[in-house]
Amino acid sequence: MKKLINLTVNNEHHEVWTSPHKTLLEVLREDLQLTGTKHGCELGECGACTVIIDGEPLLSCLVLPSEVEGCQIETVEGLAQHGKPHPLQKSFVELGAAQCGYCTPGMLMSAKALIESEDDLDPQKIREALSGNLCRCTGYAKIIEAVEKASLEHQSTTETSHG
């Protein structure tokens, strides 16, 4: 039995006619063709499917879409704005913080939620915030450096934009 579900993803409104027992991950990938969000374990163990829901990084493989109707959902596709990459995307590229890249969308979303909620970041805080995101290629050191670099840039841009 299908159902109409209203989702707001990256500021765009979608009406999705889908099975209500599909997870948000399945709906994003299969119904909305937003395949940037990756499926890894599908059991909450790897963080590859992390998306931001109302500012919080959550695991889309364990979220039911009906429970997030009316919420702001952000996926990796929404990171770049006006054709320009997000500071995190830039620093990941510059520092080579992706190898196979499979964990990267999840890492980026956990990192985005972090740098937007905390100013005073150090490598330990970044490690903790990313501790639900596994990287099989184990390039953690560069990922942490890249998040630190982007957080500094994020701070300086928000400072200038607030005058």
Place this chain on the structure above:
Amino acid sequence: MLRLPPFELLQPATLAEALELKKQHGEDAMYTSGGTDLYPNMKRRQFEPHFLIALKGIEELSRIEIKNGIRIGAGVSLDKVANHPFIQEHYTALSTAAGLVSSPQLRKMGTLGGNLCVDTRCTYYNQNYPWRKSLGFCMKKDGDICWVARSSPKCLAVSSSDCAPVMLALEADFILLGNEDQRTIKAEEFYQDDGIHYLRKKPDEVLISISLPEKSGWNSVYKKLRRRGTIDFPVLGAAVSVRLDEDGICQDARLALGAVSSAPVLASKASEKLLGKKPDSDLIQAAAYEASKLAKPMDNTDMNLGYRKKMVSVFASRALSEAIAS
């Protein structure tokens, strides 16, 4: 894709509605809070309810009330419990335990109530359907044998909640609301040592809140053993709360262990050893050794059995020493 089996999601706005839905659908319906324990289990076909009753939208369950102690709604997220200043100050073991559950994302999704009702775990059970089928189903789901101990008449799956042993150490009361009545039950009476029927809760009862007595003057500590510093369930948990007088004499002590059987256990004899005495390292060792006698781990979790058994007194003594020193 590892998909959920089909079900219908029911989203009541009040507890009364939730209970009514449960009455209507009986065994066909299960409650879900964060779903972080239930959905992985459903994907592996350990549960296939036709209806899920979501408790998330019920405002009453997400309240925290500070009065003669604290009353925490079952729907409060583990992240909130871990970062709540009053809980950190007065019930340190609880904020520590909540902060050590799984990963940052899961702590934002998972609730305290769900954590206290979390399913018991076993290497032969936490596997997907084809895995369990090819070995032959076990007693906990679809089969009639226990692969851990073939002669065992009961399932020996392990209580793997980080917060459960802390609740025993902190003398928590659990408040349950069912279709017949509301009742209060002591944390240690909520659990029973049976891997299948591990909760003394009627199927329709909702755990609505957890009440902790006032604990000024007490120190509490939680120590967890697991393979990695994140994501993994506890292979062992040790929770301690103690109260010392000005001279350092122990007035009260409660030590509880998690992940050593199908229920969290209160190590009363171990705690008694400390009463009326000024605990030094010998006494702490003796108490920890006493506690370790209660642990009868089976070979059904991560890590080697002999090592896990040895670690019980090590972790109990670390938790006791830290609680006594702070």
